[in-house]
Amino acid sequence: MAIEKTYAEINAKIKSGSVVVMTAEEVISLVEEKGVSEAARQVDVVTTGTFAPMCSSGAFFNFGHPKPRIRMQKVWLNGVPAYSGIAAVDAYLGVTELPEDDPCNSNYPGEFRYGGGHVIQDLLSGKPVKLEAVSYGTDCYPRKDLETYITLDDINEATLFNPRNAYQNYNCAVNLSDRTIYTYMGVLKPDLGNAHYCSAGQLSPLFNDPNFLTIGIGTRIFLGGGIGYVAWNGTQHFPGIQKDASGASYGPAGGTLSVIGDLKQMKPNWLVGTSFIGYGTNLTVGIGIPIPILNEEVMRCVSVSDRELFAPIIDYSKAYGQRIPGNLGFASYADLKSGKITVNGREVITAPLSSYPRAKMIADILKEWITSGDFYLTEPVRLLPSHKDGITAKALEVKDL
Amino acid sequence: MSPKKIILRFGKDISTKPVIYHLAKDFDLVFNILKASVDPYKEGVMVMELTGEKYEQGLEFLKQEGVRVQPLAEEVSWNQEICTSCGACTDICPTGALHINRPSMEVEFESDNCIICKACVTVCPVRAMEVKF
Numbered sequence: 001m002a003i004e005k006t007y008a009e010i011n012a013k014i015k016s017g018s019v020v021v022m023t024a025e026e027v028i029s030l031v032e033e034k035g036v037s038e039a040a041r042q043v044d045v046v047t048t049g050t051f052a053p054m055c056s057s058g059a060f061f062n063f064g065h066p067k068p069r070i071r072m073q074k075v076w077l078n079g080v081p082a083y084s085g086i087a088a089v090d091a092y093l094g095v096t097e098l099p100e101d102d103p104c105n106s107n108y109p110g111e112f113r114y115g116g117g118h119v120i121q122d123l124l125s126g127k128p129v130k131l132e133a134v135s136y137g138t139d140c141y142p143r144k145d146l147e148t149y150i151t152l153d154d155i156n157e158a159t160l161f162n163p164r165n166a167y168q169n170y171n172c173a174v175n176l177s178d179r180t181i182y183t184y185m186g187v188l189k190p191d192l193g194n195a196h197y198c199s200a201g202q203l204s205p206l207f208n209d210p211n212f213l214t215i216g217i218g219t220r221i222f223l224g225g226g227i228g229y230v231a232w233n234g235t236q237h238f239p240g241i242q243k244d245a246s247g248a249s250y251g252p253a254g255g256t257l258s259v260i261g262d263l264k265q266m267k268p269n270w271l272v273g274t275s276f277i278g279y280g281t282n283l284t285v286g287i288g289i290p291i292p293i294l295n296e297e298v299m300r301c302v303s304v305s306d307r308e309l310f311a312p313i314i315d316y317s318k319a320y321g322q323r324i325p326g327n328l329g330f331a332s333y334a335d336l337k338s339g340k341i342t343v344n345g346r347e348v349i350t351a352p353l354s355s356y357p358r359a360k361m362i363a364d365i366l367k368e369w370i371t372s373g374d375f376y377l378t379e380p381v382r383l384l385p386s387h388k389d390g391i392t393a394k395a396l397e398v399k400d401l
Numbered sequence: 402m403s404p405k406k407i408i409l410r411f412g413k414d415i416s417t418k419p420v421i422y423h424l425a426k427d428f429d430l431v432f433n434i435l436k437a438s439v440d441p442y443k444e445g446v447m448v449m450e451l452t453g454e455k456y457e458q459g460l461e462f463l464k465q466e467g468v469r470v471q472p473l474a475e476e477v478s479w480n481q482e483i484c485t486s487c488g489a490c491t492d493i494c495p496t497g498a499l500h501i502n503r504p505s506m507e508v509e510f511e512s513d514n515c516i517i518c519k520a521c522v523t524v525c526p527v528r529a530m531e532v533k534f
Contacts, residue, residue, distance in 0.1 A: 051485065053526065111523065186489045187524050193441070194492040274526040284485060284527065337506065351492035351528070355485045356506035391444060 003040045007379040009294050010044045014373055018196045021045045021370045023363035024208050024291075024302055031303035035319035040299035044376065045180065046291045048205040048302075049222070049362030052198050052354035053274050053282040055184065056164035056235060058094040059263050062156040063131060065089055066148075071141035072133040076100075078117045079130070086117050093119060095273075095283035105278060107230055109182040115281025118273030120160075123152045124224075125268040126191055128270075131387060158263035160224060160271070164234035166287050168255040169242070170311060172197040172331050172350075174343055177317035182278020186353055188316055192343055195313065195350045200359035201306045201333030205289035208302045210252040211387070214291050216380025221259065222288030222366045225270030225376070228261025230289075233384045242312060242330070250310040255384070259287065270362075284355075288362040290370060292377050306333035313343055323395065337375055404433065404450035408516060409463065413443035420466050424451070438495060438514055439498040446475060446495065446516050453492050476533045479510035484529035490521040491495035499530075 013019040020043050022030065027046050031039045053229050064070075065088070075084040075091045078100040082091035095117035104110050123129055128149040137144045152158055174195045181188045185196045201207065209215045219230040234256025242253040270286035299361035310330040314320050319327075331341040336350050369375035385391055410421075424430045428449050430453035439445040448458070451459065479499075486508040490499045498514035499521055521530040 052487075111527075186526075187493055189492075190442075196489070196492075272527055275528065276526055277523050282526070284487070337503070339501065339503070349492045351490075351501075352488040352506070355487045357486045 002041075003037065005044065005292065005294050007292060007377055008121045010115040011265070011376050013044055014370055014376055017338055017373060019044045019370060021047060021367045023360070024203050024328060025360065026329060027299075028202065028303055028305045031299065036183070036296050036300045036303065039303070040296045043293050043299070046057065046208065046293060047288060047363040047366040047370070048203055048208050049286070049288040049289060049359040049366065050166060050200040050204050050354060051270070051286045051358035051362060052200070052284060053184075053276075054162060054285040055096055055282050057283045057285055058116060059162070060090065060092050060159045060161055063089045063091070064149060064154075064156050066143065066146055068143045069141045070133060070135050070143035070146055071138055072131065072146075073135045076132040077129050078122065080114070080116050080119050082116075084133070095120065096280050098281060109278025111277060112275045112280050115273070115275070117281050118284030119267050120263070120271055120283060121273040123158065123269060124263070124266060126151060151266055153272065159260060160228065160263045160266065161231070161258075161260045162285065163258050164236060164256045165204050165259050165285055166234070166257045167199070167290075168239065168252045169252075169309070170198045170209070171314040172311040172336060172341070173314060173316045173320070173321075174328065175317045175346065176315045181317050182276070183316050184276055184279045184282070186351070192346055192348050195331070195341055195343065195348045196353055197311050197333075197350060198332070198338045198353040199263050199333065199336065200354055200356055201309050202304060203356070203359045203363055205244065205287060206255050206257070207252060207304060207309055209289075209291055209298075210301055212255065212305075212384045213298055213301070214294065214380070215257070215289060216383040218377040218378050218381040219289065220375070221290075222286065222362055222369075223259055223261040223266065223318035224263070224286055225267030226261060226265035228259050228287075229378075230257050230380070231260040232258040235257045236393065237385065238391055238393050239385060239389075240392070242310070244330065250312075251308065252387070255386075257384075272332045286358065286362050288366040290366055290375070290377055306337060309333045311336060312342075368394055404431075404452040405456070406435070406448065406450055407460075408471045408473055409447040409449065410416060410469040410471070411445035411447070412467060415445075415467050418466065420463060420468060421447075423462065428455040428462065429453055430455060430459045436452050436496065436514070440495060446518065448499055448516050471517075473517065474534065476512070477515050477517055477519060477522065478531050479512075480529045484508060485527055487526060489526055490524050490530070493520050493524045494496065499522050
């Protein structure tokens with residue numbers, strides 16, 4: 001008989017303490033041993049995790065109104081500009097934003113020691129952050145400038161709202177040129193000197209729900225050490241299936257998530273300000289998503305292992321920057337994690353940018369939350385587009401004016 | 402005098418020259434090579450202990466030959482509290498002092514294998530590597 005479970009049934013088991021939860025790593029051997037049907041019968045929830053730099057992240061703030069009031073036209077937090085083209089004392093701070101006096105790459109490769117991501121981590125660490133604002137002054141908002149210190153406790157709202165996180169899959173970056181290059185994928189040594197990848201592979205949330213059968217708008221998640229929600233699909237949500245020139249399938253390509261949550265209940269060890277030499281700043285974000293085992297098909301999807309997941313190998317010295325289509329082949333996450341892959345017939349050493357040990361900790365924490373009855377699952381208000389929706393990427397055409 | 406620890410860095414033009422042989426033959430210095438590596442681009446790093454009456458002359462000779470000499474007085478330290486075990490440093494570290502422990506994928510630092518090249522200090526995305534004097 002086919003196995004069917006509802007969100008309500010799983011939540012009832014969480015409440016009664018009888019829920020069975022496994023991580024996406026643990027469930028692989030269970031399915032190998034007992035098969036999909038038996039595993040689906042035994043397990044109610046599978047937890048996933050990822051901990052990696054996620055550029056499209058940031059936070060909305062409401063600072064509260066000073067006396068006299070100001071319509072903040074420009075805002076800086078520890079010297080890092082925040083976007084304030086919204087209501088009077090609201091602002092959005094993006095994690096890749098840099099201080100206005102940062103030398104950037106004028107002394108190449110630049111260090112990029114501090115940016116928006118670091119401000120967010122400082123706020124979470126309880127450190128006072130300098131707030132500066134200027135304005136033109138209006139009849140209702142007479143103040144023209146402001147300089148003070150704030151902490152996370154002092155302000156009304158701080159909402160982490162990340163437009164694109166949790167990439168389903170990501171490129172494996174290499175360098176075919178004869179010089180070292182500095183990228184958002186780290187330092188790539190010349191002449192295939194190394195290869196960098198960035199995914200938790202078999203633990204990664206969207207690799208475990210490749211057809212978007214369970215993750216959707218309103219899904220409750222682990223976000224930055226606290227609770228968050230899936231808000232929407234992420235920007236550049238292209239949940240296609242990657243294929244090689246012969247048409248052979250290499251699994252999911254690149255769905256993404258937009259996520260939201262109250263920053264005040266998050267933790268500085270799960271939202272970490274990050275710097276890439278020669279590139280810029282970022283925020284390393286911890287995300288964990290529970291996958292309810294609604295049926296055998298969902299169980300089959302979560303039992304995927306690193307051997308069956310593949311990253312496209314891309315040259316970042318030319319092909320990436322110049323948008324030259326194609327790739328140098330695919331590498332399995334099992335091979336990427338082994339420390340060596342083969343590219344153009346040569347052995348190339350690999351290193352990750354995504355922390356597998358931290359991804360595993362997130363999946364374990366989420367498992368503990370659910371098992372102890374502190375975390376209930378939510379049924380999505382609407383599921384997200386999948387590969388069946390045929391979404392393809394649009395390029396920006398630079399028109400002659 | 403007691404042996405001094407020094408780091409020698411060679412460009413690819415020097416890695417084919419027998420400079421260490423000359424330290425022993427011409428300056429009567431006793432050397433003990435602790436670590437030596439030549440990367441695929443023929444740039445070499447050597448950490449050695451060196452003793453002898455003509456120590457200063459020997460060092461002068463090395464500098465004239467284009468070898469960059471640095472005393473091993475600094476130390477690179479790994480802040481385990483800050484490190485996220487991402488792994489981005491592990492293929493940049495030339496000696497494997499920073500490496501991934503498999504299958505746990507945890508990053509480990511063996512300071513004995515560190516040659517203080519400091520590549521990790523700028524590469525670490527979360528600044529977990531620090532230089533101490």
